[in-house]
Amino acid sequence: AQKITQTQPGMFVQEKEAVTLDCTYDTSDPSYGLFWYKQPSSGEMIFLIYQGSYDQQNATEGRYSLNFQKARKSANLVISASQLGDSAMYFCAMREGRSFQKLVFGTGTRLLVSP
Amino acid sequence: SQTIHQWPATLVQPVGSPLSLECTVEGTSNPNLYWYRQAAGRGLQLLFYSVGIGQISSEVPQNLSASRPQDRQFILSSKKLLLSDSGFYLCAWSSGGANEAFFGQGTRLTVV
Numbered sequence: 001a002q003k004i005t006q007t008q009p010g011m012f013v014q015e016k017e018a019v020t021l022d023c024t025y026d027t028s029d030p031s032y033g034l035f036w037y038k039q040p041s042s043g044e045m046i047f048l049i050y051q052g053s054y055d056q057q058n059a060t061e062g063r064y065s066l067n068f069q070k071a072r073k074s075a076n077l078v079i080s081a082s083q084l085g086d087s088a089m090y091f092c093a094m095r096e097g098r099s100f101q102k103l104v105f106g107t108g109t110r111l112l113v114s115p
Numbered sequence: 116s117q118t119i120h121q122w123p124a125t126l127v128q129p130v131g132s133p134l135s136l137e138c139t140v141e142g143t144s145n146p147n148l149y150w151y152r153q154a155a156g157r158g159l160q161l162l163f164y165s166v167g168i169g170q171i172s173s174e175v176p177q178n179l180s181a182s183r184p185q186d187r188q189f190i191l192s193s194k195k196l197l198l199s200d201s202g203f204y205l206c207a208w209s210s211g212g213a214n215e216a217f218f219g220q221g222t223r224l225t226v227v
């Protein structure tokens with residue numbers, strides 16, 4: 001079974017609008033972490049935001065926020081005030097347990113920001 | 116600050132040839148190190164991880180191997196490349212106390 005599911009292969013948004021990228025996860029481990037990474041066309045993976053399973057509040061980093069709904073096992077990324085430079089692939093990932101980082105990635109969502 | 120270097124950036128190799136991709140981390144000690152592969156249009160798949168010198172764990176059976184000869188050096192190798200080994204290979208590191216993993220720039224490998 002897929003541990004990380006990203007159901008949107010592609011998303012379009014206009015500049016300055018907000019966009020939500022969906023991510024659902026599956027784990028029986030009570031301790032886990034959820035990540036979002038951005039991959040521009042250059043290929044590097046850029047860390048955006050992290051949410052721990054025990055964190056009470058939704059994570060925020062600048063224009064990025066993570067809408068964490070634990071009961072629904074969803075961890076959607078919200079990008080506010082989209083910019084042209086936000087056009088990229090976005091990957092949701094999960095770490096199970098605490099011992100070390102073993103990230104399981106979703107298949108990604110390609111975001112295109114138009115002027 | 117910590118940095119991760121991965122090379123080469125691109126590589127075209129014939130089927131049956133050997134492979135060696137190198138990754139080094141600076142500015143930290145005893146990092147956890149990882150090799151991921153990304154097939155075209157797909158997410159990342161963890162290939163190997165290492166929590167210390169000489170300690171390698173393989174996540175999927177394959178034609179590749181990994182080694183960690185030094186604390187901050189991680190090498191991905193193959194004795195004989197297959198066409199199916201083509202892809203984008205990313206090295207990453209994390210520290211025990213941190214939450215995120217940091218990635219190198221990646222190597223785009225094309226086996227012809």
